[in-house]
Each structure stands twice: as structure tokens, then as C-alpha cells.
Amino acid sequence: LVIKREGAEFFEEGISEKRASINYGILLHRLLAHIKYKSEAESVLNELHIKNEFTEEERVVLSGALKKMLDHEVVSSWFGKEWEVRNEVPVLIPGGRQSRIDRVMFGKKNTVIIDYKTGAKKDQDRKQVEGYAGLLTQMGYPNVQGYLLYLEELEVVEVLAGSTLSLF
Numbered sequence: 439l440v441i442k443r444e445g446a447e448f449f450e451e452g453i454s455e456k457r458a459s460i461n462y463g464i465l466l467h468r469l470l471a472h473i474k475y476k477s478e479a480e481s482v483l484n485e486l487h488i489k490n491e492f493t494e495e496e497r498v499v500l501s502g503a504l505k506k507m508l509d510h511e512v513v514s515s516w517f518g519k520e521w522e523v524r525n526e527v528p529v530l531i532p533g534g535r536q537s538r539i540d541r542v543m544f545g546k547k548n549t550v551i552i553d554y555k556t557g558a559k560k561d562q563d564r565k566q567v568e569g570y571a572g573l574l575t576q577m578g579y580p581n582v583q584g585y586l587l588y589l590e591e592l593e594v595v596e597v598l599a600g601s602t603l604s605l606f
Contacts, residue, residue, distance in 0.1 A: 462499065463556025465492050466589050469500055470554055471525050471540070476508050476517040503589075512594045513587065516552060521545055529573060539570050548581035549574055555588050567597040 468491065472482045483504060487497040507513050521543040529537050541552035551574065553567050567584040575582045584597035 462496075462503075463589055465496055465500060466503055467540070467554050467556065469504065473517070474523040474525065475519055476514065477519070479504055479508060479517070507589075507592060510592060510594075512585075513592070516541070516543060516550065521550075529570065531569070531573070537566075537570075542574070544579075548583060549579040551582065551584040553584070553586050555586055556590060559588065564595070564597050571597065 469483060469486060472486065473479050480501070483497065483501055486492065487494070492500065508517060522545075524542045524544075525540065527539040527542050529539060531537055539551055540554045543550040543552070551567060551570050553563070553570070555563055563586050567586055571582045571584040586595040586597060587593070588595070
């Protein structure tokens with residue numbers, strides 16, 4: 439048996455916290471991909487736990503994070519029954535590339551895009567949502583709004599619709 443340990447980060451101190459943070463973001467993102475409405479959040483969490491998507495310890499942490507998120511004034515409004523919701527929406531970007539929008543909500547008079555982010559903020563985050571919003575606007579969806587939701591900080595950033603050229 440040969441174990442190969444590659445990567446400069448493997449032996450760095452503090453890397454376990456970094457990995458835990460990355461894992462937390464991935465798990466929360468995966469959980470949110472299954473939730474359309476606030477009323478189903480706990481049952482989806484429990485269902486995924488039963489399917490061994492995460493440990494009991496992770497379930498407790500995710501439950502607390504989910505409660506905090508769904509109590510947030512802005513975020514809570516995104517999980518109301520007044521929306522028609524699509525999660526993990528595939529989009530074909532000009533040039534033949536594909537991407538996925540984390541959450542698109544269709545209202546009577548507007549369309550809202552949510553992109554969940556983990557880790558450090560990047561200029562590319564905003565450009566990505568601008569591109570999605572521009573694309574949906576060009577497709578004829580009304581009053582497209584875009585938001586970034588930084589999961590660890592529970593920070594909401596509004597993004598204005600842009601050109602599809604700004605995508606990636």
C-alpha cells in the first residue's frame with residue numbers, strides 16, 4: 439500500500455479548519471439545492487440525513503445555519519410560497535458552454551436569480567450573476583434581479599443585470 443500525499447496544503451497548519459469550512463459550504467449548498475420553500479426545509483434536511491448525505495453532527499450544524507438563514511429578512515422572502523422556484527437551472531451560454539443557476543424564482547411581475555457562494559468573495563461572482571441576469575432578460579423574463587448569497591457570512595449582495603458577454 440502506497441499513500442501519496444500531494445499538494446502544498448496537505449501539511450499546512452490550520453488546513454483542517456479550511457477543509458471544514460469548504461465542506462460546510464458544499465453541504466449547505468447541496469441542502470439548498472433541494473429546498474424550494476421555507477415550510478419544507480427541516481423535512482428536506484432530515485430526509486438527506488436519513489440518506490446519509492451528512493453525519494448527525496453536520497445535520498445539527500446545518501439545521502442551525504438553515505434556521506439563521508431562513509430568519510434573515512431578505513433571504514426568508516426568497517423561500518415563500520408566492521414564488522415558482524427552480525433550483526439548479528441549467529443554462530446554455532453563448533458559445534456553447536453550459537452553467538447552472540443555483541436558484542431562479544418566478545413571480546407575477548419579476549424574476550429573481552440567487553447564486554450561493556462559499557469561500558472568499560471574487561469579482562467573478564458578480565460578473566457571473568450579471569451574466570445570468572442579462573441572459574434571462576434577453577430571453578424575455580420580466581424585471582430580472584440578481585443576488586449573491588455568501589453562505590458563511592450570510593451576506594446578501596444585490597447584482598444588477600448585465601450583458602451576457604460578462605459571463606465567465
